[in-house]
Amino acid sequence: MPSQPNENGLLPKFAAVGVLIVLVLLVLNLKRSHTPGPIVPTPAVERTGLPDRIPIAQVGAVSFPIVEKAIVEATDDEKNQWVGAAVCGECHKENYEGAIHTSHFKTTFAITNTPPGHFDGKGSFMRSGNPRLHYEMSEEGGRYFQTAVESGKPIHKASFDVAIGSGKLGQTYATWVKDALFELPVTYFTPIDSWVNSPGYPPKSAHFERPLNNGCLDCHATGFVPASDHEMNNRYKSRHIIMGVTCERCHGKGRKHVDFHRANPGVTEAKHIVDPRKITVAERNALCSQCHGGATGKMGPNQKPGVHSNNQLQRLKKSACFSKSEGVSCTDCHNPHSFERGNKKLFAQRCQECHQVDDCGDLVPAKRAYFAENCHTCHMEPQPMQDIKMFTTQGVVLPEILDHYIRVIPEKSIKTAKK
Numbered sequence: 001m002p003s004q005p006n007e008n009g010l011l012p013k014f015a016a017v018g019v020l021i022v023l024v025l026l027v028l029n030l031k032r033s034h035t036p037g038p039i040v041p042t043p044a045v046e047r048t049g050l051p052d053r054i055p056i057a058q059v060g061a062v063s064f065p066i067v068e069k070a071i072v073e074a075t076d077d078e079k080n081q082w083v084g085a086a087v088c089g090e091c092h093k094e095n096y097e098g099a100i101h102t103s104h105f106k107t108t109f110a111i112t113n114t115p116p117g118h119f120d121g122k123g124s125f126m127r128s129g130n131p132r133l134h135y136e137m138s139e140e141g142g143r144y145f146q147t148a149v150e151s152g153k154p155i156h157k158a159s160f161d162v163a164i165g166s167g168k169l170g171q172t173y174a175t176w177v178k179d180a181l182f183e184l185p186v187t188y189f190t191p192i193d194s195w196v197n198s199p200g201y202p203p204k205s206a207h208f209e210r211p212l213n214n215g216c217l218d219c220h221a222t223g224f225v226p227a228s229d230h231e232m233n234n235r236y237k238s239r240h241i242i243m244g245v246t247c248e249r250c251h252g253k254g255r256k257h258v259d260f261h262r263a264n265p266g267v268t269e270a271k272h273i274v275d276p277r278k279i280t281v282a283e284r285n286a287l288c289s290q291c292h293g294g295a296t297g298k299m300g301p302n303q304k305p306g307v308h309s310n311n312q313l314q315r316l317k318k319s320a321c322f323s324k325s326e327g328v329s330c331t332d333c334h335n336p337h338s339f340e341r342g343n344k345k346l347f348a349q350r351c352q353e354c355h356q357v358d359d360c361g362d363l364v365p366a367k368r369a370y371f372a373e374n375c376h377t378c379h380m381e382p383q384p385m386q387d388i389k390m391f392t393t394q395g396v397v398l399p400e401i402l403d404h405y406i407r408v409i410p411e412k413s414i415k416t417a418k419k
């Protein structure tokens, strides 16, 4: 089943590539094709991805029941597969206590607290591309709802049940309809602290029927049991999803490891678990690039890094750091068990495992301290993502993301250096 990590946690290399192609297509909402070609970004409006299965006409008539309470009981099947991060934390306290603060950990969760956006006042409205249609976000008795209002009449209302995204750039929501998850049409977009039309939804008419396929959860969750093997499935055997990218997504299902070490407390050598320190650089990078490897084929000159082209690995591979060394691992610079975002000094130290500040030439002496702590500001300049366009009241916004093609970016670097 392509949607679950296999026994040892690493998808076989070829399967991983195959899964990636499928996932990328899925996210871009391109029609499935047996011979995927190069992925050409198209404007978000054209990618509605509306399934044939659910007639759009149903939407206006409020056809989906609003589920009153999510059932979060694991089936035996699930209990046998994953143990969940808290259990790992019993014996790996430090890794656990660090990991719970990471964006990976928070990248999906069942909504129990207030989501980041506004639920009353002016900020709780979202206008659409259609003057007769707007959306209202509201809180009622501790639950949160999005309502489409057309010509003054509420036409469809759905609850915020699951959040996708830790909220660094934004957060998309999904609602349960029986055993199926559907993406909600309104997304929270962090850079402007405002509600925006969810990427992939048509901006001018009310829709709530875009399935939240298991593709999203493949990259944003640890474990789930789909209701069928169909790769575009958005139905789940139960609502018990192991939310967030947690321990077992990278180390493999932990049941056997945990049972063994609980029964053999004297054994200090690990059994039945993937230790990514013991695999090759390429395999370790493949582990991360299941979700961060992104675009297939050659990177064209105009192909930019993007949230859902996820091409950190391809970009990194273009760097001299990668090609002229023994190969660099994602984990040479990133510790998956710790929240490190924004810690420039720490990242700069990692560059200085291989480089020196004086490599930057004549400009250094005047601003040594600045150079020493800002390597990525000059050498990994953020680029606007071409594949996610956010249509906002302030115009189209392309969120920016760091470029992992590490290099001297002459104009910008020198401008920053002289400032």
Ligand code: HEC
Residues within 6 Å of the ligand: 083, 084, 085, 087, 088, 089, 090, 091, 092, 247, 248, 251, 253, 254, 255, 257, 258, 261, 262, 267, 268, 269, 270, 271, 273, 274, 275, 276
């Ligand atoms: C009952 C205690 C226990 C639990 C629970 C437990 N582990 Fe371990 N784990 C160990 C012991 C003992 C070792 C070997 C000593 C060490 O490396 O800390 C180990 C080692 C590891 C290693 C290093 C592997 C190696 O080859 O050195 C990883 C990775 C790991 N565990 C992951 C996990 C994950 C993920 C979970 C949750 C699914 C988990 N552990 C739950 C006891 C446990």
Ligand code: HEC
Residues within 6 Å of the ligand: 102, 103, 104, 106, 107, 164, 165, 166, 167, 168, 169, 218, 219, 220, 221, 245, 249, 250, 287, 288, 289, 290, 291, 292, 330, 331, 334, 336, 341
């Ligand atoms: C199962 C998919 C998956 C795997 C495997 C994965 N990631 Fe991620 N990663 C994500 C997602 C999804 C996010 C976005 C989290 C968010 O903000 O919601 C992310 C975010 C990140 C971030 C940004 C964190 C921040 O706070 O800015 C880094 C760095 C990162 N991943 C590194 C890695 C590394 C290194 C590996 C391999 C050891 C890895 N990832 C493996 C899915 C994955």
Ligand code: HEC
Residues within 6 Å of the ligand: 023, 024, 027, 103, 164, 165, 166, 167, 168, 169, 170, 171, 172, 183, 212, 213, 215, 216, 217, 218, 219, 220, 290, 291, 292, 306, 307, 308, 310, 401
């Ligand atoms: C191929 C793996 C992959 C798939 C499939 C995928 N995502 Fe992501 N997503 C990521 C990664 C990786 C990031 C983090 C981007 C980064 O920082 O590089 C991310 C980021 C996001 C963010 C922003 C999170 C934040 O905190 O800023 C949202 C929202 C999001 N994804 C929603 C979705 C939805 C909805 C789907 C399904 C339609 C989906 N993703 C499918 C990998 C994926």
Ligand code: HEC
Residues within 6 Å of the ligand: 085, 088, 089, 092, 095, 096, 097, 099, 100, 104, 245, 246, 247, 248, 249, 250, 251, 275, 276, 277, 284, 331, 336, 337
């Ligand atoms: C995004 C992927 C990812 C996640 C999530 C993750 N790990 Fe790891 N883990 C790794 C990688 C990669 C390494 C090897 C690190 C290296 O190369 O130095 C590792 C190493 C380890 C080790 C051995 C080295 C050490 O730090 O002791 C243990 C134990 C471990 N992880 C436990 C956990 C536990 C427990 C969790 C959940 C709380 C967890 N990991 C979550 C990727 C991950």
Ligand code: HEC
Residues within 6 Å of the ligand: 320, 321, 322, 324, 325, 327, 328, 332, 347, 350, 351, 352, 353, 354, 355, 375, 376, 379, 406, 407, 408
């Ligand atoms: C594992 C070692 C390693 C790490 C870590 C590393 N690099 Fe490199 N880097 C190299 C090697 C090797 C080269 C090629 C040097 C040469 O050609 O002489 C290189 C080249 C470069 C270049 C020149 C690129 C070009 O196209 O000429 C820059 C700039 C650079 N690195 C910046 C960084 C920054 C910034 C970081 C941290 C974010 C970093 N490196 C981390 C090994 C590394």
Ligand code: HEC
Residues within 6 Å of the ligand: 285, 288, 289, 292, 312, 313, 314, 316, 321, 328, 329, 330, 331, 332, 333, 334, 340, 341, 342, 343, 344, 347, 350, 351, 376, 382, 400, 401, 402, 403, 404
């Ligand atoms: C040479 C060092 C280096 C290597 C190797 C590296 N990264 Fe990064 N990465 C960074 C730095 C520096 C940042 C910025 C950290 C911060 O957010 O403060 C970053 C940020 C990120 C982010 C967040 C990007 C954003 O703008 O939101 C993701 C996701 C990520 N890295 C994934 C990866 C993955 C996956 C790999 C392996 C293919 C990788 N990185 C390899 C240095 C590196």
Ligand code: HEC
Residues within 6 Å of the ligand: 348, 351, 352, 355, 356, 357, 359, 360, 361, 362, 370, 371, 372, 373, 374, 375, 376, 377, 378, 379, 408, 410, 413, 414, 416, 417, 418
């Ligand atoms: C203010 C911008 C800036 C910062 C910060 C900065 N650099 Fe540079 N770096 C440059 C410029 C500009 C050059 C090109 C210098 C030249 O060609 O004389 C350069 C050159 C380099 C080179 C050599 C490239 C070559 O030609 O081989 C390396 C390696 C490098 N930097 C690494 C780093 C590391 C590591 C850090 C952090 C400790 C860092 N840089 C911080 C601007 C910066």
